[in-house]
Amino acid sequence: MDSIGVVVNPIAGMGGRVGLKGTDGKVEEARRLGAEPRAPDRAREALEALFRREADLTVYAAGGEMGARQARAAGYDPEVVSKPDGEETTAADTRVAVREFITRGVDLILFVGGDGTAVDVADVLEDEDAETPMLGVPAGVKVYSSVFGVTPTDAGRIAADFDRVEDREVNDIDEEAYREGEVRAELRAVVPVPVAEDLQSSKQLASGSVDALAEGFAREVEPDRTYVFGPGSTVGSIERELGVDPSPLGVDVWRDGEVVVRDASEDDILAVLADPVTIVVSPIGGQGFIFGRGNHQISPAVIERADEIEVVASSEKLDDLDTLRVDTDDEDVDESLRGWLRVRTGRFTTRLVEVI
Structure with missing residues (x-):
């Protein structure tokens, strides 16, 4: 590889920790809630x-x-091909940059963002009838496409070392429906992507029955313990067993039979935590992430407050996963989470799975 085009969506992922489940149309609200950009550091x-x-x-x-x-911060002396039209960057700015990359015949387009940014890049490739491969650095709240490296470091390594590409899916979901708890995934494009084991699969949307798992967990809840329930249908089944109407794609905090805060942001969670604390999460099907995808509200600061982390999943989901993964933006926290973890799969059953 001789040349590369780099484009960053600097606002990608800002809505995650403040509980907005995305940034489309929500940038100012995210900033009012104290959101900080994460995409530039990941780039x-x-x-x-x-x-x-x-x-x-x-x-x-x-x-x-x-x-x-x-x-430049990484050590390169880049040639600038475009500049944002206004103070706030837009999808149009991304598209202009990608067209410039194609004109210059780059060997790879490395983009930083989420599924929305992936769609912007793929749309230009299709419009220009270009076969330039693209690779994503995950920075968005939504990462349903299979065009991303597992972590930013993985994406950089893949960009340097790949020797072939294969067609992968670009998917996107409706953020407004997502905020209301409904996942509407749509295949938007099929694009060439560098091949490497560290590329993740598209998220699997189906899951098996977890009724027994939920019943077993609910029978073991402890009085005076604070439970932070992550998003997803598996954890939602546990909440329903406890008599809670879960926020389908948000984070709820529960203690002593009461919902302390529903659909919480990072700040909301930290404000109500009382020791001892258990975090309950389920891995993303097909990808294996337990932190860092879709649950940014459970931040490193929240994780560090917990004395117990419970990972729950159906056996069917685990059958499709070799390992579990973490990507919290804090390497020390990630390292503390790595190793062998016992995952609850049923009323009485567990399985050892490695977190990498």
Whole structure:
């Protein structure tokens, strides 16, 4: 590989920790709630991993926080191909940059964002009838497509080392429906993506029966313990067993038979935590993430308050997963979570699964 195009959606993922479940149309609200950008740091991490392996690449980048700044921080001297039209970056700015990359004949487009950014890149490739491969650095709240590296560092390594590509799916979901608890996934494109084991599969939306698991968990809840329930249908089944109407894709906090806060942001959770604390999460089907995808509200600060983490999943879901994964934006927290973990799969049954 001789050249690469880099484009960053600097607002991707801002809505996660403040409980907005996405940033489309919610940037100002996210900022009012105290959200901080996460995409620029993840872009730099990916580019540093790339620089360690391919320092002599020709790098084309969108201007400022859309790529050039992170490329320089990683050690490159990028050629800036475009600049945002206004103070706030838009999907149109991403599309302009991608067209410039295609004109310059780059060997790979490395984008940083979520599914919405993936759609923007794929749309330009289709419009221009280009066969340029694309690879995503995961930074959004929604990551349903199979075009992303598992972590930013993985994406940088894959960009440096790949020697072939295969067609992968770009999926997107309706954020407004998502905020109301309904997942409407749509296949938007099929694009060439570098092949590597660290590329994740598209999220699987189906799950098996977890009634017995929920009943077993509910029988063991402890008085005076605070439970932080993550999103998803498996954890939701436990909440329903406890008499709670779960927020389908949000985070709920429960203690002593009462919902302390529903559909909570990171700050909401931290404000009501009282020791001891149990976090209850279920891995994303097909990907295996237990933290860092779809549950950013359960931040490193929240995780560090917990003395117990319960991972729950049906046996069918675990059958499709070799390992579990974490990506919290805090390497120390990630490292503390790695190792062998006992996952509850039924009323009395558990299975050992490695977290990597």
